[in-house]
Amino acid sequence: MPKMRVYEYARSVNRPSKDVVADLKAKNIAVSNHMSVIDDEQIAQLEQAQPAKKQEERPGGNRQTKQSKPKQGNEASRPQNNNQKTNQGNKAQGNKQRGKKNNAQQRSQQRGGNHGPGRRGKSNKNQKRRTKEAPKMPEKITFAGSLTVAELAEKLTKSTSEIIKKLMGLGVMATKNEELDKTSIELIAHDFGVEVEEEEVIDELDIERYEEADDPEDLQERAPVVTIMGHVDHGKTTLLDGIRKTKVTDTEAGGITQHIGAYQVEEDGKRVTFLDTPGHAAFTTMRARGAQATDITILVVAADDGVMPQTVEALNHAKAAEVPIIVAVNKTDKENANPDRVMQELTEYELVPEAWGGDTIFVNVSAVNGGGIDELLEMILLVAEIEELKANPSKRAQGTVVEAELDRGRGPVATLLVQGGTLKVGDPIVVGYTYGRVRAMMSDVGLRVTEAGPSTPVEVTGLNGVPQAGDQFLVFADEKKAKQIGEGRAIRAKEAQRKQTSRVSLDDLYNQIQEGEIKEINLIIKADVQGSVEAVRGSLEKIDVAGVKVNVIHTGVGAVTESDVILASASNAIIIGFNVRPGTNAKQTAESENVDVRLYRVIYNAIEEIEAAMKGLLDPEYEEKVIGHVEVRQTFKVSRIGTIAGSYVTDGKITRNANARVMRDGVVIYDGTIADLKRFKDDVREVSNNYECGITLAKFNDVQEGDTIEAYVMEEVPRT
Numbered sequence: 001m002p003k004m005r006v007y008e009y010a011r012s013v014n015r016p017s018k019d020v021v022a023d024l025k026a027k028n029i030a031v032s033n034h035m036s037v038i039d040d041e042q043i044a045q046l047e048q049a050q051p052a053k054k055q056e057e058r059p060g061g062n063r064q065t066k067q068s069k070p071k072q073g074n075e076a077s078r079p080q081n082n083n084q085k086t087n088q089g090n091k092a093q094g095n096k097q098r099g100k101k102n103n104a105q106q107r108s109q110q111r112g113g114n115h116g117p118g119r120r121g122k123s124n125k126n127q128k129r130r131t132k133e134a135p136k137m138p139e140k141i142t143f144a145g146s147l148t149v150a151e152l153a154e155k156l157t158k159s160t161s162e163i164i165k166k167l168m169g170l171g172v173m174a175t176k177n178e179e180l181d182k183t184s185i186e187l188i189a190h191d192f193g194v195e196v197e198e199e200e201v202i203d204e205l206d207i208e209r210y211e212e213a214d215d216p217e218d219l220q221e222r223a224p225v226v227t228i229m230g231h232v233d234h235g236k237t238t239l240l241d242g243i244r245k246t247k248v249t250d251t252e253a254g255g256i257t258q259h260i261g262a263y264q265v266e267e268d269g270k271r272v273t274f275l276d277t278p279g280h281a282a283f284t285t286m287r288a289r290g291a292q293a294t295d296i297t298i299l300v301v302a303a304d305d306g307v308m309p310q311t312v313e314a315l316n317h318a319k320a321a322e323v324p325i326i327v328a329v330n331k332t333d334k335e336n337a338n339p340d341r342v343m344q345e346l347t348e349y350e351l352v353p354e355a356w357g358g359d360t361i362f363v364n365v366s367a368v369n370g371g372g373i374d375e376l377l378e379m380i381l382l383v384a385e386i387e388e389l390k391a392n393p394s395k396r397a398q399g400t401v402v403e404a405e406l407d408r409g410r411g412p413v414a415t416l417l418v419q420g421g422t423l424k425v426g427d428p429i430v431v432g433y434t435y436g437r438v439r440a441m442m443s444d445v446g447l448r449v450t451e452a453g454p455s456t457p458v459e460v461t462g463l464n465g466v467p468q469a470g471d472q473f474l475v476f477a478d479e480k481k482a483k484q485i486g487e488g489r490a491i492r493a494k495e496a497q498r499k500q501t502s503r504v505s506l507d508d509l510y511n512q513i514q515e516g517e518i519k520e521i522n523l524i525i526k527a528d529v530q531g532s533v534e535a536v537r538g539s540l541e542k543i544d545v546a547g548v549k550v551n552v553i554h555t556g557v558g559a560v561t562e563s564d565v566i567l568a569s570a571s572n573a574i575i576i577g578f579n580v581r582p583g584t585n586a587k588q589t590a591e592s593e594n595v596d597v598r599l600y601r602v603i604y605n606a607i608e609e610i611e612a613a614m615k616g617l618l619d620p621e622y623e624e625k626v627i628g629h630v631e632v633r634q635t636f637k638v639s640r641i642g643t644i645a646g647s648y649v650t651d652g653k654i655t656r657n658a659n660a661r662v663m664r665d666g667v668v669i670y671d672g673t674i675a676d677l678k679r680f681k682d683d684v685r686e687v688s689n690n691y692e693c694g695i696t697l698a699k700f701n702d703v704q705e706g707d708t709i710e711a712y713v714m715e716e717v718p719r720t
């Protein structure tokens with residue numbers, strides 16, 4: 001009989017799990033929480049009392065139609081000219097909202113709309129005429145994503161205040177520029193008897209669009225993907241290593257275990273994939289990037305320590321991601337181990353052991369001596385069975401990046417977790433914002449492979465750049481398409497980043513000129529007296545560099561004001577202040593809007609600096625920024641490497657690229673760079689607060705126990 005977990009059902013009908021649990025209980029269906037399993041019969045029982053809409057949304061039921069009709073037609077208010085294009089047209093001519101004009105036009109063209117500019121011109125007149133007469137409401141309006149109150153009013157040919165009043169009637173207080181969600185748009189439009197249709201925004205660069213759909217017949221069982229989380233020092237790494245040591249069999253075939261960010265083991269002839277980066281930081285980073293790579297979470301809790309703050313954080317992350325949790329009570333070999341206490345403490349977080357009437361699986365393990373590891377793996381397989389994890393191995397591969405780095409010899413190297421399809425050597429592929437052709441693949445035991453099916457991690461080479469953990473990948477049928485999509489995505493990512501971080505500023509002026517993005521530099525000039533304004537203006541306008549024009553868009557006498565900053569922000573201008581300063585508000589706004597405000601006392605300096613910036617001659621200014629401190633707790637001498645400082649990060653973090661100074665009794669005895677940063681045996685890029693690490697300093701071996709190492713970076717600072 002088909003079965004599913006309560007939370008899965010709740011998700012499928014878009015209801016909170018706890019409401020579904022309450023309904024089930026009200027119907028005397030025995031469930032304890034969102035993890036309980038329910039079958040079809042129980043679902044049917046539950047749905048008898050549900051409103052029809054919910055039933056419609058059930059999986060396997062009719063898909064909810066995108067178009068929603070008003071509950072009752074309001075014939076009297078329907079227009080005669082009632083096709084959808086009218087509305088698009090209305091929006092396109094749309095008076096003040098120039099920016100929107102193009103979008104609407106584009107959208108309608110995409111959908112094969114046939115009203116060209118000429119026709120728009122005509123209907124513009126009609127629209128004006130109509131506005132003077134009583135405006136006619138459209139029969140249907142369309143929107144993409146959301147609409148502001150003012151936009152909705154315009155579409156409905158109503159006044160903004162009418163819409164605001166209606167919203168107030170619904171208990172929503174909104175201003176005219178506030179964005180309305182789909183439900184609010186529908187409620188208001190239906191109230192006027194107008195149909196609403198949500199336009200699908202087609203994104204050519206969204207790789208999910210190109211994924212092949214799965215035929216249910218092609219689906220085959222796949223290995224579960226497991227992440228291990230828990231509090232610091234509770235034994236995550238030891239457990240991962242223990243499972244690997246006892247269970248990896250492929251080494252016999254001549255491979256050597258490789259840390260590629262994930263590995264597979266075999267139990268009872270079935271495979272389990274472990275993501276090798278313990279801790280919820282990696283899990284959350286992946287999730288934040290939209291990756292749903294984990295099927296099961298192992299929550300490690302040390303039996304001698306009990307539930308600690310990061311245990312709670314970890315379980316909350318797993319719950320938020322709706323990933324089933326198995327509790328591994330670790331260090332049970334220790335004398336002071338108290339597994340019962342762990343169970344007791346976890347009941348407070350709704351993780352109740354089966355023995356106590358709950359449905360959370362608890363397994364006692366000892367990561368050091370291997371005790372309980374078999375049982376843990378069996379339980380993983382049991383949960384995997386309940387979850388009915390399946391994938392289609394016979395399509396073009398798709399999945400998630402587990403980790404990636406630039407290897408000196410091999411170029412960009414990425415560990416990919418195949419989630420659907422089969423990845424093959426030679427496949428054209430898009431990975432995040434990078435693309436390429438899979439040149440070589442290596443398994444977690446260091447063997448060269450030519451194929452990797454669902455749930456398999458493989459390290460691939462052949463990409464044109466280094467993607468990020470959590471990025472999605474997809475194989476394309478032809479290389480040209482992969483290149484086109486990959487390049488498009490890279491450009492978009494670059495643009496998005498630029499929009500976010502940089503407006504035009506003197507420091508990157510030259511780059512932007514070089515990239516052909518700037519042909520005119522917009523300046524706002526504020527000075528103490530009108531004479532200075534004119535003098536500065538005259539001199540700046542005379543600067544002649546490589547066909548770039550200086551364009552003074554505003555001048556004024558007096559302090560740099562907030563409105564100057566807003567103008568600069570809107571027109572991407574730099575503000576030049578001569579013998580004046582910005583007020584507090586202006587300063588704050590400039591910071592939040594990323595507007596470059598330059599203050600000068602000598603005209604010559606202003607001209608010289610702007611000219612230098614245009615020619616790319618402005619030297620960047622750097623400032624030291626301390627990023628963390630570590631305490632040296634032990635030292636090890638290793639021949640050929642030197643002295644390794646076994647350290648503990650006491651605040652901030654330490655990174656491989658940072659500079660380091662060694663302080664002994666408050667005196668700086670070394671200032672240089674870090675040669676090597678390790679966690680256990682692995683090279684790492686950074687180590688955070690409260691973690692241990694091994695540090696080797698470049699050309700310095702006299703580090704001693706009790707020394708403090710201060711890590712710092714040199715940061716470029718905007719000039720003022």
Ligand SMILES: Nc1nc2c(ncn2[C@@H]2O[C@H](COP(=O)(O)OP(=O)(O)OP(=O)(O)O)[C@@H](O)[C@H]2O)c(=O)[nH]1
Pocket residue numbers: 230231232233234235236237238239278330331332333334365366367368369691692
């Ligand atoms: N006695 C005993 N000690 C264990 C067991 N598992 C781990 N340890 C020890 O506990 C300490 C911490 O283990 P790790 O595996 O580094 O813990 P972790 O959770 O990965 O720690 P972080 O990476 O710092 O978050 C080490 O000294 C391990 O040897 C166990 O089952 N029994």
